[in-house]
Amino acid sequence: MTLTERAPTAAPEPERSTPRWRRPVLVLGALLLAVPLAAMLDLVAGRALSIGETWQALTGGAADSTAHHLVWQVRLPRVLVALGAGAALGLAGLILQAALRNPLAAPEVTGVTPGAVLGAVAATGAGLADWASPAAVMLAAVGGGLGGAGLLWLLTGRRHADPAGIAVHGVLVSAALGGLTAVTLLAAPGEIGSVVQWMVGTTEARTWQHWTLLWPWALGWGVLACLTAGPLMLLRCGEDVAEAAGLAPARARGLALLCAVALTAGAVASVGALGFIGLVVPHAALALFGADLRVALPGAALAGAVAVCGADAAAQLMSRAVNAWGAEQLSVPVGAVTTFVGAGVLLVVARRHAVEP
């Protein structure tokens, strides 16, 4: 028996290929619909206004000026910042996982998030930035994030091609930077309350200024990241395959990591160290869209936006419930929700991976 006889040579019928792209497109469409839904939910979830009042204020109906201010100056920027930060974190996480070939690579464990936190905390501690001025905090966070990633880059030395080495060093760098943040906080306690909230991840008190700082940064790096889908996909296939196919892996990986660092730093600068989004959203995106990163990257951005916005809505609803129980001043930060839910999802992912060979 020869190979040609045995090999399936039937040409694939043209009809068969339709479902191949239909599924990702449908999922993408569903996610696109989910974004305004999550945004609306987040918009009405706050405690001070009812749904009707919110809607009236939004449509410019006969609402009083307080409601108008609340919706337009407090809630809307909060929702937009949540969407933007979520998209940036989801995208950054998928880039890191693909470029480092590690399903556990995430902004939190590659020195980027801890670096950004340290940068912001140190800048406020030293009086260079103030929580009331987002621009300075953002600048410090971006600088810190780049610094954290740079430190990792220097530590891994000539082993940039080794994903396992990067992962191990990333955890070490992250731990060290986290320790430094704690030391800084102890040395200059200052506004420890808002700092701690921010370290958990919060969307409270975000202003239009946060949004105007976040969106051009996130959009620019996000578009660049999506354009590197081809090289990223090759990097995910491994160094040898990428090189043989004509990619210069070191350069491609450098560019991809730069995108991930910039996106993370931007997100962390605006909402703080939101846990688990960059780790869990990429898994969801790959499961929903398949391994084709040309679709999965924008998909991860959308999924991240929906996840953070939905988590923020959940956090606000929980705050309502907590307040009804009597704790008037307590508000649940969105980071608490993402961390709890994310840890649960990750547990499921880990178990599923453990079952597979």
Place this chain on the structure above:
Amino acid sequence: MSELIGDPESATTDSAADAPTPGPAAALDVDRVSFGYPGRRVLDRVSLRVRPGEFVALVGLNGCGKSTLLRLAAGVLRPESGRVSVDGADMARTSRREAARKVALLHQAAPAVPGLTVRQLVRQGRYAARGPLGMLRVGDDEVTVRAMRDVGVDAWADRPVDALSGGERQRVRLALALAQDTPVLLLDEPTTYLDLRHQLEVLQLVGRLRDERRLTVLMVLHDLDLAARFAERLVALRDGHVAAEGPPDSVVTPGLLREVFGIEGRVGRDPERGWPVCYPDRPLRLP
């Protein structure tokens, strides 16, 4: 967005047979190439010429520099001295992308990528042929489909690669190399981890593709018998030198077994087809 998602190949599968064929086969020239890692010389002034359309097997012990020579030939590594050229063009002056349009290299093993389908993996071979941003080019998908069809994996195009057996996966990886549509194909032990049946299948397939596509093939093989049977010419490496080369009939001798493989053995003939067959007896004590 629709440009990224829309999959033009579905409409054009019929024209796969008209996909561009590589031009006339190219010659691969390795000229006095030396290469080493810090503290270890791997290749020392190795010369090797593969004529256009020729099928050459590279044999030798583990660590003798076979895989390194293949990487140098593909332009993935740069020689310390000497020159590697494809059809006269110096690979050291060729960009990675340009080199991948001339030479395809199939590594021994590739890590698994969760969820990646056969089609998605094979399409990665088109990277070098695409524009800088990696957007699809006309003809891209025909080449991908044709590569899958040539190795007989097109029926599984939309199945995940991890779900395939070892032999099937090896054919998919061969399709990935073919999708580069290069005149030169370099294979690093394409039969590793395969059972006898799949070893035969893969080598027969390479031979057939060589004939159909006029490929120039240089292949590292561990199995001397298979190398002698499928290759037109053998090149034996030992300690970074070419120890012997020529047609299998004249190269595979007890002397070769002794000097290159460090074993005492006898060499016979296949009673019907006449190719050399080795009967290894015992390893020699290393000097």
